[in-house]
Amino acid sequence: MQNIIFQWQVEENYHHCLLRDFLRCEKEISRLALSQIKNAGQLLVNGESVTVRAVLKQGDKVTVVFPPEERGDGIQARKIPLHIVYEDDHLLVINKQANLPTIPSRYHPEYSLANAVMYHYDKWEIPTTFHAVNRLDRDTTGLLIVAKHRYAHDLFTKEQRAGKIKRVYVAIVHGHIEQKAGVINAAIGRKEDSIVEREVRLDGQEAITHYKVMQHLKEETVVQLSLETGRTHQIRVHMASMGHPLLGDDLYGGSMDKIKRQALHSWRLKFFHPILKEEMSFSVDPPKDMSTLL
Numbered sequence: 001m002q003n004i005i006f007q008w009q010v011e012e013n014y015h016h017c018l019l020r021d022f023l024r025c026e027k028e029i030s031r032l033a034l035s036q037i038k039n040a041g042q043l044l045v046n047g048e049s050v051t052v053r054a055v056l057k058q059g060d061k062v063t064v065v066f067p068p069e070e071r072g073d074g075i076q077a078r079k080i081p082l083h084i085v086y087e088d089d090h091l092l093v094i095n096k097q098a099n100l101p102t103i104p105s106r107y108h109p110e111y112s113l114a115n116a117v118m119y120h121y122d123k124w125e126i127p128t129t130f131h132a133v134n135r136l137d138r139d140t141t142g143l144l145i146v147a148k149h150r151y152a153h154d155l156f157t158k159e160q161r162a163g164k165i166k167r168v169y170v171a172i173v174h175g176h177i178e179q180k181a182g183v184i185n186a187a188i189g190r191k192e193d194s195i196v197e198r199e200v201r202l203d204g205q206e207a208i209t210h211y212k213v214m215q216h217l218k219e220e221t222v223v224q225l226s227l228e229t230g231r232t233h234q235i236r237v238h239m240a241s242m243g244h245p246l247l248g249d250d251l252y253g254g255s256m257d258k259i260k261r262q263a264l265h266s267w268r269l270k271f272f273h274p275i276l277k278e279e280m281s282f283s284v285d286p287p288k289d290m291s292t293l294l
Contacts, residue, residue, distance in 0.1 A: 003041065004066040004128070004149045010056045019043065020052035022062065028274070029064070030154055040067035066151060069128045071118075075104060080116035085143065085282055090152040090275050091133075092117065094144055095284045098261050102135040102144070117146055133160060134167070137233065139248075141287050142266025143167070155274035160230075166270040169225040169235060170214070170286060172263035172293055173244040174254060177221045181212040184238040188231045197251060198233045200241045207231045209238045215294075220247060222294060224267075236262060247293070259289050 006027075014022045023029045029037075034052065037043060042065035045054055056062070080100070086093040094113065096102070101112045114130040121128060131153035133145035145165070147153035159165050189204030191197040198204075208228035215222040221244065225235050233252075239245060240252035247254050249262035265286040273280050285291060 003068055004151065006064045006066075006151070008062045010058055010060040010062060012058050014056055015058040017056055018052065019045065019050060019054040019056055019062065022056055023052070023064065027064075028155060028158065029151065033066075033150065033154060036067050037064060041065045066149065069149060071129045075112075075114045075118055075130055076110055077118040077122045078110050078115035079119050080111065080113075082113075082116040082120055084120070085284060086280070088276070090148055090273075091156070092120075092146040092148065093269065093280075093282055094146060096136055096141055096144055096266075098139050098141050098287065098289070101138045102132055103130075108138075113144075113146075133157065134165070134230070136266055137236075137262070137264075139261035140264045140266065141290075142169070143269040143282055143284055144266060145269070145271070152275060156271075159271060159274060163228065164272060166268075167227065167266055168268040169227075170265050170267045170290075171223050171225060171235060171239065172217070172220050172247045172259075172290065173223055173239050174220060174247060175244050176216050177211075177213050177223065177242070177244055179213075181210075184209045184211065184242065186238060186241060188234060188237050198231070198237045200237060205229070205231055207234050207238065209234060211239075217293070220293075235264060258293060261289070263290050263293065265290055 043050055044063035045060050083095040084092055085095050096113055101108050103114045104112045117130050128148050131147040133147050133156040136144055147156050185208050186200040187204035188198050188207040189201045191199045210226045212224045213221055214224050236246055236249050236252050245252045245254040247263040248256050248259040250256055268283045270281040
């Protein structure tokens with residue numbers, strides 16, 4: 001596979017600084033990544049090979065050649081429908097369909113979003129592997145981010161941990177929620193007798209969900225939700241704990257009479273692109289099985 005190459009020009013504030021400081025502080029290249037670059041990539045200043053101890057001058061041209069991306073045997077390219085909302089050299093924003101896991105599993109070894117993305121990469125000769133920035137449950141639809149190389153993945157992961165990637169979901173839940181808006185702050189952990197199901201429990205991990213009522217239907221409520229934390233099944237568990245499980249979510253008490261999956265859609269996505277240095281926002285409407293109910 002080919003190498004990912006970045007080039008930058010040194011600004012005045014890094015005049016007389018070490019290359020190591022420029023890469024670690026200005027470009028946020030991790031210590032591990034920098035070690036990998038030294039071992040299997042290249043560091044160049046004005047076209048000349050250097051070490052991280054090179055002293056920079058204003059106007060110098062720094063080139064970083066990242067090691068080739070390595071593909072494991074676990075994710076095979078498969079021709080699966082893929083709805084790409086946005087793409088550049090560094091990321092994909094994807095509108096994921098229902099019944100599609102984000103990554104392969106024992107039960108779906110060759111049917112996942114990762115398999116579809118690898119097919120896309122092979123088709124367009126993109127020399128990289130799968131780097132998920134965030135994931136959605138198999139039957140949750142909507143927007144998510146896939147980084148196209150390890151450097152972008154590192155930068156987006158930092159933004160994710162800092163809460164700078166904003167996602168807004170829309171869900172349809174059983175019953176009428178009378179309070180127009182609120183915050184659910186309830187720790188979530190694995191249910192003792194299940195490897196899949198989660199529950200609200202005192203010894204779980206912190207989980208915080210913000211909700212706002214958008215609309216009351218005849219027997220249901222349409223809710224807008226955003227997360228401060230990203231626990232497995234967080235929205236599904238929190239809404240069920242309020243007595244308002246998601247329609248179609250039979251794992252947590254929802255009825256499948258009107259929809260055959262949990263009625264949950266990743267609706268809006270907003271983030272700062274750490275490489276292009278631009279604010280970006282996207283939105284996609286829920287698919288037909290949800291929009292029909294709305």
